[in-house]
Amino acid sequence: MELYKRSLTDLKNMLDEKRVKLKDIHDSFSYRIGSVDSKVKAFVNTNKDLDIENLNENNYKDTYLRGLPIAIKDNISTDGINTTCSSKMLEDYKPPYDATVVKKINEAGGIITGKTNMDEYAMGSSTENSAFYPTVNPWGENRVPGGSSGGSAAAVAAGMAPVALGSDTGGSIRQPASFCGVVGLKPTYGAVSRYGLVAFASSLDQIGPLARNVDDIALMMNVIAGNDENDSTCVDREYPDFTDYLKNDVRGMKIGIPNQYFEIDFDEEVRESVMNAIEQFKKAGAEVERVDVTGAEYALAAYYIIATAEASSNLARYDGVRYGLRAENVQNLKDMFTETRQQGFGEEVKRRIMLGTYVLSAGYYDDFYLKAQKVRTLIKNDFDELFEEYDLIVSPTTPTTAFKIGEKMDPLEMYAADIFTVPVNIAGIPAISVPCGFDQKGLPIGIQLMGPHFKEEKLIQAAYSLEKILDLDIEYPALK
Amino acid sequence: MINTDEVKYIADLASLKLSEEEVEKFSKQLSDILDYVEKLDELDTEEIVPTAYTIPVKNVLREDKVEESLELEKVLQNAPEKRDNQFRVPKIMDEDN
Numbered sequence: 001m002e003l004y005k006r007s008l009t010d011l012k013n014m015l016d017e018k019r020v021k022l023k024d025i026h027d028s029f030s031y032r033i034g035s036v037d038s039k040v041k042a043f044v045n046t047n048k049d050l051d052i053e054n055l056n057e058n059n060y061k062d063t064y065l066r067g068l069p070i071a072i073k074d075n076i077s078t079d080g081i082n083t084t085c086s087s088k089m090l091e092d093y094k095p096p097y098d099a100t101v102v103k104k105i106n107e108a109g110g111i112i113t114g115k116t117n118m119d120e121y122a123m124g125s126s127t128e129n130s131a132f133y134p135t136v137n138p139w140g141e142n143r144v145p146g147g148s149s150g151g152s153a154a155a156v157a158a159g160m161a162p163v164a165l166g167s168d169t170g171g172s173i174r175q176p177a178s179f180c181g182v183v184g185l186k187p188t189y190g191a192v193s194r195y196g197l198v199a200f201a202s203s204l205d206q207i208g209p210l211a212r213n214v215d216d217i218a219l220m221m222n223v224i225a226g227n228d229e230n231d232s233t234c235v236d237r238e239y240p241d242f243t244d245y246l247k248n249d250v251r252g253m254k255i256g257i258p259n260q261y262f263e264i265d266f267d268e269e270v271r272e273s274v275m276n277a278i279e280q281f282k283k284a285g286a287e288v289e290r291v292d293v294t295g296a297e298y299a300l301a302a303y304y305i306i307a308t309a310e311a312s313s314n315l316a317r318y319d320g321v322r323y324g325l326r327a328e329n330v331q332n333l334k335d336m337f338t339e340t341r342q343q344g345f346g347e348e349v350k351r352r353i354m355l356g357t358y359v360l361s362a363g364y365y366d367d368f369y370l371k372a373q374k375v376r377t378l379i380k381n382d383f384d385e386l387f388e389e390y391d392l393i394v395s396p397t398t399p400t401t402a403f404k405i406g407e408k409m410d411p412l413e414m415y416a417a418d419i420f421t422v423p424v425n426i427a428g429i430p431a432i433s434v435p436c437g438f439d440q441k442g443l444p445i446g447i448q449l450m451g452p453h454f455k456e457e458k459l460i461q462a463a464y465s466l467e468k469i470l471d472l473d474i475e476y477p478a479l480k
Numbered sequence: 481m482i483n484t485d486e487v488k489y490i491a492d493l494a495s496l497k498l499s500e501e502e503v504e505k506f507s508k509q510l511s512d513i514l515d516y517v518e519k520l521d522e523l524d525t526e527e528i529v530p531t532a533y534t535i536p537v538k539n540v541l542r543e544d545k546v547e548e549s550l551e552l553e554k555v556l557q558n559a560p561e562k563r564d565n566q567f568r569v570p571k572i573m574d575e576d577n
Contacts, residue, residue, distance in 0.1 A: 096557050322558065333571065
C-alpha cells in the first residue's frame with residue numbers, strides 16, 4: 001500500500017518499528033500532492049522550504065508526532081508563512097506569531113506541509129467563497145467538498161495529508177468531513193485554544209482535527225487540547241489520553257434521537273444510511289430512544305444573528321492600517337477604510353457583516369441579538385438536560401450529500417445546509433462526524449454524534465465502535 | 481423589510497462602500513434572512529437569561545505584571561506604510577473638509 005494511504009497512527013507505528021524512513025513518508029505525500037492537487041485544489045500554499053531529503057526520523061523519535069506531516073487550515077496563524085483566510089484582504093499576510101495549536105504541533109514533532117483552502121474568513125458551507133478558487137470534492141465530478149474547512153477535508157480524503165486541522169463555527173469541520181467521507185471532530189468550546197485562529201465568531205469558533213479514522217482524531221486531540229493563558233476562553237482543565245478510548249464497546253450507552261431533527265425533510269438516502277447506523281448501535285448493545293428538543297431551525301436562526309453580529313465586530317479590524325490589504329489612491333483615511341474593505345472582502349463576507357451590523361444597531365439590538373442570546377440559553381439547557389440521562393445525541397451531519405459547484409446560489413438555501421450542525425456550536429458541546437455510508441452516486445454520508453461538554457472521550461469511543469461495526473473499508477476515491 | 485436607504489446606512493456604519501447593484505441585492509437578501517429569523521418570536525424567552533459564552537468561567541484575569549509582549553519590529557512587520565515606529569496612514573480629512 002502506498003504510504004500516503006496510511007493513517008497517522010499506522011505511520012507512527014511503522015516508524016517505531018523501523019519499517020520506513022521519514023523522508024519516504026514525506027516523499028509519498030509530496031508526490032500525491034503533485035499528482036492530484038491541480039485537480040482538487042485543496043491547498044493555498046505548500047511548504048516548499050521543507051528539505052525532505054534531509055529529514056531524519058532519529059531527530060523526531062522522542063516526539064509524539066514523529067515528524068509526520070500535518071495540513072493546517074489557512075485561518076490558523078503560522079509565523080512567517082502566509083495565512084490568507086482565502087481572502088484578498090490577507091493574500092500576502094504573514095503572521096508574526098504561531099497559533100497555540102501550531103506551537104503545540106511543532107513541539108510535538110509534527111511537520112506542517114501546507115495551508116488549506118477555505119471559504120473566505122470561514123464564512124460558507126462549500127469552499128466556493130474562497131477568493132482564490134473552489135476546492136473540488138475528491139469523490140465526485142464538479143462537487144463541493146463542503147465548507148468552510150473544505151480544503152482540509154479534501155486534502156485528507158485525497159491522501160495529500162494524513163490529518164488536517166480545521167475550524168468550526170457552525171459546522172465547518174463536520175459538514176466537509178461528512179461530504180468528503182472523513183472523520184471530523186469539533187471539540188467542546190473552550191477545549192482548544194483559539195489564540196492565533198483568525199476570529200470569525202468568538203463565542204462559537206473552535207479548532208479541531210480531520211482524519212481518515214478515529215484513531216488519528218484521538219492522537220491529534222492529545223496534541224491540541226489543553227489550557228492556554230493566551231486565550232481566556234480556553235478552560236483550565238486536564239484531559240485524559242484520548243487513545244485510551246479507542247475501544248469497540250457501546251454496551252449500555254444511552255443514545256437519544258431528536259424527533260424534531262428527524263421530522264425535517266431531508267435526503268432519503270441520508271436518512272436510510274443514518275437509521276442503519278443507529279440500528280447497528282442498538283445491535284451492539286446501546287439503548288436508543290427518541291427524545292424531544294427545541295427545533296433545529298431555531299438554533300439556525302439564532303446562529304445567523306449571533307455569528308454575523310460577532311463577525312461584524314471581529315472583521316472591523318480589517319481597515320488597511322496595520323496589516324493586510326490597503327487600498328491605493330485614496331484621498332483620506334475614511335476612504336482608505338471603505339475602499340480597502342470593498343476591495344478586500346468577498347460578497348458573502350460583506351453580506352454577513354451587513355447583517356451583523358444591522359442586528360446590533362440601535363433599535364434592533366433587543367429584538368435580534370438579545371433575543372438570539374436568550375434562545376441560545378434555551379438550546380443549551382435542552383442539551384444539558386438531555387445529557388443528564390443520555391450519553392450521546394445522534395443526527396445526520398448534513399441534510400444532503402455533496403451538492404454541485406454553483407448549485408446553491410441563494411444564501412438561505414446555502415445556510416440550510418448547516419441545520420444539523422449549528423445547534424452544537426450554539427450549545428458549545430462537542431460533536432463528531434463519522435462516515436456511515438455512500439449514496440447511489442458514490443458520495444459519502446456522515447452521521448453526527450453529539451456529546452456533553454468536555455466528554456470528547458465518549459464521542460471517540462462511540463465513533464470508534466461505529467467505525468469498526470460498519471467496517472466500510474473506504475477505498476481511495478479514484479482521481480483521474 | 482430592509483430598504484435600500486437602510487442598507488446604505490448600515491454599510492456606512494460598517495465602513496463598506498457598496499455598489500448600487502450590491503445595495504439592491506443585499507436589500508432583498510437581508511430582508512429574506514431577517515424574515516427567516518423572525519421565527520425566534522415563536523419561542524417564549526420572557527424569563528430567560530441570555531447566554532454570551534457557554535463555558536463555566538467568568539472574569540479570567542492574570543496578575544497585573546509586566547511580561548514580554550511582541551517585539552516592535554514584528555508588530556510593524558506587515559505595515560503597508562510605516563515611519564518612526566508608527567503606522568503611517570492618509571490624513572483624516574482632505575483640505576476641503
